[in-house]
Amino acid sequence: MKPDIDKKFDSLRKAPTEFSREQMESIIKGFPSTPATPLDTTNWTTWFSLNNLLVVGFVATLGVGLWLWNKAPNQLEALIVNELQTPTTSETVGDSPVVIDTELEKSEAIISTANNERSPDQSLLVEKIDDKSNTPTKAIDHRKIEKQKVITSAQNSAAARIKAEAQATSSPEVKQTETVLKDKATSENKTNQPGTLVVQQPVKTDPKAVPDLTNGEMRRLKKSLFKNLLDDKLIINKWKAIEIDLPGNEIIVNGKVIDQSLFNKYSLLMEKVGWGPDRKIKFDDEYIKVGNFTATGFRGSGFGTFRSTPKIHIRDEGISSESLALKREREIKKEQRELDAFSQTLLDTSNGRRGRKSIFDVSLKQEKCKKLHKDLYELLLEDGLIETKADYVLMEISKNSIHINVLELNEVLYEKYSELFNSYKIKPGPRRQIRMSTHTIRVGDFSRGSFTGTSHILN
Amino acid sequence: MADPKQQAFLQAYQACHDPFVRYCSALAYGKMDAEDLVQDVLLSAYKHFEKIEKKDQLLHYLIRSARNRSISNWRKQKYKAELLEQHTERLMAQDLSAEALLDIQFLYRTLDKLPEKQRDAVILFEISGFSMKEIAVIQDSNEGAVRTKVSRGRQRLKKLIENNSDSVGSILGGKGKMNIGY
Incomplete structure (x- = not known):
């Protein structure tokens, strides 16, 4: 017989409950009655819940953080902007238009005025103004300011003083030490207008005193010199070394005395360099040296990567050392071109050895290059493979053979030269070559139009 | 008061x-x-x-x-x-009565073997006497789903009760035989 589930449920439903209604009522009556003093919602102590404290604390921290973050830079920013908001002008000196970064000059004028008085702490602020003035239109880099953000009230007052001094440059006291460099006609007809550039006349500096320029000042000096020299067509491009002599009464650029009409402009640009019989500025695109260049050496300030120019035996022909250097450079280049043409002709006429460039480049130090050049020429002459040291040499160093000027060496010579190359750690390769001329040597992998390896120019 | x-x-x-x-x-x-x-x-x-x-x-x-x-x-x-x-x-x-008590306890034990949702629906419907609609409200479900749960729960419960009855009967029979045998 199948059990009837409904019957079971019926019996369950009909059965009395486990707890009677009276029991439940007594339980409920035992519950505590309504609290006599309900929580007052206006009670301020209820605000101090953990949630409220966390939220308020977080918001307050965020607010204070943002305020601190913005406040200090803004003060400095306002000061800098104030400095830069004075009108900028381009001035005409003589007949030629002067292209001067007036903001730069103004900031330099501010610095020069403040130089005598500023303390180490104050110099920080001046440096900042200096840096900013170089790029007045750029957005102010907050992070940069943040790095140098220790600004005391003393510094602020110093800045205010510097600013005041900068504004008062046209005052009679200042004019005693500074004069307005303007064309005579201009100065006669015009009065000083707001924003007119007031600059220092070349100071009669002690010739023995070494100019002390900061890196920033030297960088800006180089930049403005390049700009003006190019504009005035005193140089053709930036890639050649430039030498400016500042004896005092004239300015000599690369041995050429500049026109009197440009004198004022350049004396203005180089006012911090000073004057003297040995005072010079030497610079190219990679470096600048400012100071006294004497027979004993150089004393002054430098910035950038200096390149040592090869020693040149200057013959007293009235030609400057720079001209000789240029001449020599041209000669070397010509020699290399001729050597390349010679090598290419030989390679074109021979059965070209093809292959890929070696993974490892040849890297030889200068001394080893010189020694290799000497050793090879001696051996080649000894073996009768060349006639004179003036001959061009093309050596192809492949795995199983060595060709000199496309002539393959016999076994004996092969061993001899292989041993030499091994001593210099020059490995053979399908495109490995040595190209030599009297003043040059190149060791590495050559392909049409490209070379990877070591090149050296001998004196 | x-x-x-x-x-x-x-x-x-x-x-x-x-x-x-x-x-x-x-x-x-x-x-x-x-x-x-x-x-x-x-x-x-x-x-x-x-x-x-x-x-x-x-x-x-x-x-x-x-x-x-x-x-x-x-x-x-x-x-x-x-x-x-x-x-x-x-x-x-x-x-x-003792018989009703045994039935109730047996039913409770069998209900405990149902899946949770089916068990809940069956208890509410069959024991507490809720309607399908009320159960749907309590369970945040819809009436059709509750109906299905109750139906499946009942079927399963029926099977469980049948199986339990058989096993109880066979065990009792076995014991009886054994007792008789000895």
């Missing part, structure tokens, strides 16, 4: 007593003290009585509360002998 809140709560509870206590008994059977469960749920409901907007829906609140409190005990705990004895004593105190 009774507290007005207590009065109101008692009044609202009157309609809930039978289904609520039966539900709690079914949930707690053998695993937890039904009295504790009932008291906890009632106290909780009493505390939050002001917040219950529709006082006529107190039963739904009680059922949900009881289910939530017992849910962790359903599958984890084994039957406790003292709780079973307690249950028996309480029902016997209500003048319930």
Whole structure:
């Protein structure tokens, strides 16, 4: 017989409950009655819940953080902007238009005025103004300011003083030490207008005193010199070394005395360099040296990567050392071109050895290059493979053979030269070559139009 | 003089007593003290009585509360002998016959073997006497789903009861044979 589930449920439903209604009522009556003093919602102590404290604390921290973050830079920013908001002008000196970064000059004028008085702490602020003035239109880099953000009230007052001094440059006291460099006609007809550039006349500096320029000042000096020299067509491009002599009464650029009409402009640009019989500025695109260049050496300030120019035996022909250097450079280049043409002709006429460039480049130090050049020429002459040291040499160093000027060496010579190359750690390769001329040597992998390896120019 | 809140709560509870206590008994059977469960749920409901907007829906609140409190005990705990004895004593105190008591306990044990949702739906429908619609509201489900759960629960329960009857019968028969044999 199948059990009837409904019957079971019926019996369950009909059965009395486990707890009677009276029991439940007594339980409920035992519950505590309504609290006599309900929580007052206006009670301020209820605000101090953990949630409220966390939220308020977080918001307050965020607010204070943002305020601190913005406040200090803004003060400095306002000061800098104030400095830069004075009108900028381009001035005409003589007949030629002067292209001067007036903001730069103004900031330099501010610095020069403040130089005598500023303390180490104050110099920080001046440096900042200096840096900013170089790029007045750029957005102010907050992070940069943040790095140098220790600004005391003393510094602020110093800045205010510097600013005041900068504004008062046209005052009679200042004019005693500074004069307005303007064309005579201009100065006669015009009065000083707001924003007119007031600059220092070349100071009669002690010739023995070494100019002390900061890196920033030297960088800006180089930049403005390049700009003006190019504009005035005193140089053709930036890639050649430039030498400016500042004896005092004239300015000599690369041995050429500049026109009197440009004198004022350049004396203005180089006012911090000073004057003297040995005072010079030497610079190219990679470096600048400012100071006294004497027979004993150089004393002054430098910035950038200096390149040592090869020693040149200057013959007293009235030609400057720079001209000789240029001449020599041209000669070397010509020699290399001729050597390349010679090598290419030989390679074109021979059965070209093809292959890929070696993974490892040849890297030889200068001394080893010189020694290799000497050793090879001696051996080649000894073996009768060349006639004179003036001959061009093309050596192809492949795995199983060595060709000199496309002539393959016999076994004996092969061993001899292989041993030499091994001593210099020059490995053979399908495109490995040595190209030599009297003043040059190149060791590495050559392909049409490209070379990877070591090149050296001998004196 | 009774507290007005207590009065109101008692009044609202009157309609809930039978289904609520039966539900709690079914949930707690053998695993937890039904009295504790009932008291906890009632106290909780009493505390939050002001917040219950529709006082006529107190039963739904009680059922949900009881289910939530017992849910962790359903599958984890084994039957406790003292709780079973307690249950028996309480029902016997209500003048319930021994046969009906056995049926009820057997039904509770079999219900405990159903899946949780089916079990809940079957208890609410068959024991507490809720309608399908009310169960759907309590379970946050729809009427069709509740109907399905109840139907499947019943079928499964039927099978379980049949199997249990067979096994009980065979065991008893075996024993009898054995007894006879010896």
